[in-house]
Amino acid sequence: MPGLTPENAEPLLRAEGLYKHLYQPSLAFWRARQPRTILRDIHLSIQPGERIGLAGVSGAGKTTLLNLLLALNGADAGSITCQGRPVRPASTRALRWYRRLVQYIPQDPASSLDPRMSVRELIREPLVRLSVEGHHGRRIDEALDRVGLDQKFLGYRPGALSGGQAQRVAIARAVALRPRLLLADEPLSGLDLPVRAKVMQLFNDMSRLDDTAFLIISHDLSVMPRLCERTLILHDGAIIEDRPTAALFGAPEHDHTRALVRAAHPDLAIMMPAPAANASYPVA
Numbered sequence: 001m002p003g004l005t006p007e008n009a010e011p012l013l014r015a016e017g018l019y020k021h022l023y024q025p026s027l028a029f030w031r032a033r034q035p036r037t038i039l040r041d042i043h044l045s046i047q048p049g050e051r052i053g054l055a056g057v058s059g060a061g062k063t064t065l066l067n068l069l070l071a072l073n074g075a076d077a078g079s080i081t082c083q084g085r086p087v088r089p090a091s092t093r094a095l096r097w098y099r100r101l102v103q104y105i106p107q108d109p110a111s112s113l114d115p116r117m118s119v120r121e122l123i124r125e126p127l128v129r130l131s132v133e134g135h136h137g138r139r140i141d142e143a144l145d146r147v148g149l150d151q152k153f154l155g156y157r158p159g160a161l162s163g164g165q166a167q168r169v170a171i172a173r174a175v176a177l178r179p180r181l182l183l184a185d186e187p188l189s190g191l192d193l194p195v196r197a198k199v200m201q202l203f204n205d206m207s208r209l210d211d212t213a214f215l216i217i218s219h220d221l222s223v224m225p226r227l228c229e230r231t232l233i234l235h236d237g238a239i240i241e242d243r244p245t246a247a248l249f250g251a252p253e254h255d256h257t258r259a260l261v262r263a264a265h266p267d268l269a270i271m272m273p274a275p276a277a278n279a280s281y282p283v284a
Ligand SMILES: Nc1ncnc2c1ncn2[C@@H]1O[C@H](COP(=O)(O)OP(=O)(O)OP(=O)(O)O)[C@@H](O)[C@H]1O
Pocket: 022, 038, 056, 057, 058, 059, 060, 061, 062, 063, 064, 065, 219
């Protein structure tokens, strides 16, 4: 029997053959409702510590896929497993173990954080909701420290935070649960350059030091070389590329990817090193 190597080890998260259809009412009442396929035959596997980018233009299906991976919606076909266990939208209780392993960092946290709660309450809330045992105060201090925010912010409410500070509170909420995978939706958008650099450094450290995996979703391909070793391109509901980021930027296989690379940075393609089978891209 072969040993358990990274190649044959069960990934942290595996999606196989996912389909999602949308049933739109037909304008002609005598015709049956016509399903529209939003996601088609999605295969995806995420190993511990991997940083993967998922890019695609508006309407490509990123949010729909994210909602399946977060078990907020069910797929019409295919399966998702986490550490070998099936993941299905079910009761909150049944999903508790999954929510502790897989956390979400929302786009635009400034507007998604409850304005009535202090930073301390915001970070504690998921620990209570998911019945995390142990000393919550210690976890809150640790999470705040991890995202580089001073303890004085614990008493602040979201209205008193800058965009970058709110983003870090949103990350601290997820980090306090010590998740194995973070799904981050446009995590750098709206941040100024120094804060962007801090968030990128944090993600990099978490993947290297704690083996936390990341799936970073963005319509902007230019974030991928800075953050992700592997990049997936979603186009019209299908993954058309899944390759090491440097290889993808060095020699995009699809016209659609070429257009995305050009839009991300006109000079980026020629700045990239030649693609190699095991290429990885240095994170700034
Ligand atoms: N509830 C819905 N009703 C009608 N169409 C929908 C619905 N949800 C998704 N769609 C359609 O499914 C497709 C994929 O949408 P989705 O929101 O997943 O794309 P996206 O890549 O996340 O786009 P964006 O970057 O703009 O958020 C789009 O064509 C969208 O119009």
